[in-house]
Amino acid sequence: MVDGKQMRIGIPKGSLEEATVKLFAKAGWKVTSHHRNYFPEINDPELTCSLCRAQEMARYVENGLLDAGLTGKDWILENQSDVVIVDDLIYSKASNRPAKWVLAVAGDSPYKRPEDLAGKKIATEFLSFTKRYFEEAGIPVEVEYSWGATEAKVVEGLVDAIVEITETGTTIKAHGLRIIAELLQTNTQLIANKESWKDPWKRAKIENMNTLLQGALRADKLVALKMNAPADVVDKVMALLPSMNSPTIAHLHNSDWLSIETVVETCQVRDLVPKLQSVGAQAIIEYSLNKVI
Ligand SMILES: Nc1ncnc2c1ncn2[C@@H]1O[C@H](COP(=O)(O)OP(=O)(O)OP(=O)(O)O)[C@@H](O)[C@H]1O
Ligand SMILES: O=P(O)(O)OC[C@H]1O[C@H](OP(=O)(O)OP(=O)(O)O)[C@H](O)[C@@H]1O
Ligand SMILES: [Mg+2]
Structure with missing residues (x-):
């Protein structure tokens, strides 16, 4: 080297x-x-x-x-x-998708807004950021460091609220917590x-x-679609296709059929395929992509 x-x-x-x-x-x-x-x-x-x-x-x-x-x-x-x-x-x-750092309280607690936590205790792993957030909002709170399993601390009554990361929402839900503010989106x-x-x-x-x-x-979000269609329905096929660039069209050997290739969002495919079939597209294939640059 x-x-x-x-x-x-x-x-x-x-x-x-x-x-x-x-x-x-x-x-x-x-x-x-x-x-x-x-x-x-x-x-x-x-x-x-x-x-x-x-x-x-x-x-x-x-x-x-x-x-x-x-x-x-x-x-x-x-x-x-x-x-x-x-x-x-x-x-x-x-x-x-991004995850979020949120301020959460027990589902049955009276707190509805960050201001309601004035004078209360909050546990988090995200210590400095949380302290800055409350300081800037002018809300006096006690923020203490949590080494993990933070959601449980509200349930156990050790603190009044937590600042914790949530992605799927499973952990917050499993503890019956209620989100009252979002502090940061993170990725x-x-x-x-x-x-x-x-x-x-x-x-x-x-x-x-x-x-x-x-x-x-x-x-990860895109797939490639390729299909054949007779020349006289190509305009109808093209009208249905969203594409990053214009779809590619090639002639099939010894035929008046065309091959059409494009890239679409994965979630569009299930609606698109029946529509493409209904205007005359055939031999529709979908393949996954490794990179789109
Ligand atoms: N679902 C998620 N849960 C936790 N962290 C996540 C999640 N998705 C993304 N992250 C990010 O991963 C990083 C996690 O870092 P952290 O230092 O908390 O350690 P950890 O990987 O969760 O390990 P530990 O098991 O010790 O909690 C953070 O930057 C956080 O934003
Ligand atoms: O919204 P969710 O998809 O449920 O994800 C959020 C949970 O995942 C993280 O826990 P982690 O696995 O890092 O364990 P920890 O509590 O030890 O940090 C985070 O601390 C939350 O508890
Ligand atoms: Mg963690």
């Missing part, structure tokens, strides 16, 4: 780990972890990889231990880290060390990584 032509990246351990490793695989990098080892292998000689806690990632990127890393926007804000935010990557633990972000970002080779490598990761994320 030529000196300077290698970069160290951080993969978040814990909640974001599985989704991140999957996304990297789709983007073209195979990250292989070995049991109890925090330095996964990656199939790119220009990269070395470290598994780090999401909470600590921004700190390691800021101090240059890592050139780049992926972590939640929440922990970047919590640590007020001085890093380059390269881009948002919209995925969470279970979905390709994964690709971040870079400021010095690394000034290095043209590293910056190009990080930007290329971002392009491929974004392409892989975009491809």
Whole structure:
């Protein structure tokens, strides 16, 4: 390896780990972890990889231990880290959507708005951000650090409210809690060390990584559709097709039929297919995509 032509990246351990490793695989990098080892292998000689806690990632990127890393926007804000935010990557633990930090109370409590919690006790892992939120709102509250299982603390009556992350809503619901405010929407972000970002080779490598990761994320929501249709119904078929670009049309060999190919949102397919059939499209095939760039 030529000196300077290698970069160290951080993969978040814990909640974001599985989704991140999957996304990297789709983007073209195979990250292989070995049991109890925090330095996964990656199939790119220009990269070395470290598994780090999401909470600590921004700190390691800021101090240059890592050139780049992926972590939640929440922990970047919590640590007020001085890093380059390269881009948002919209995925969470279970979905390709952001998650939310919310203020929640017991379902049967009298609290309806954050102001109602003046003088009360709130537990959270998201300590500094929560303190800042209440300070800026001018609501005096006692915020105490929670090491986890935070939802249970309201149920047990240990605190009056919690600030917790929610994605699917399952945990909040399972504890009979009620959300009374949203403090922050959070998603994964690709971040870079400021010095690394000034290095043209590293910056190009990080930007290329971002392009491929974004392409892989975009491809998750899209599929390709291909079909055949007689030339005289092609206009009707085209009128039905939404497309990122114009659909591609090709002639079938020795026939007056045409082949039409396009990319659509996965959720559109179930409505689209019967309509396409009804105007005369045949041999409709759908295939999944790895990247859309
Ligand atoms: N459904 C989710 N639950 C928790 N965190 C999520 C979820 N989806 C995305 N995240 C993000 O994952 C990161 C979780 O980091 P955190 O330091 O809390 O560790 P963790 O991976 O949840 O580990 P632990 O098991 O110790 O709680 C945060 O940036 C958070 O925004
Ligand atoms: O809205 P949901 O989809 O239910 O997700 C939110 C839950 O997931 C996280 O827990 P985690 O698995 O990180 O465990 P922890 O309580 O130990 O942090 C978070 O702390 C919530 O409890
Ligand atoms: Mg957690």
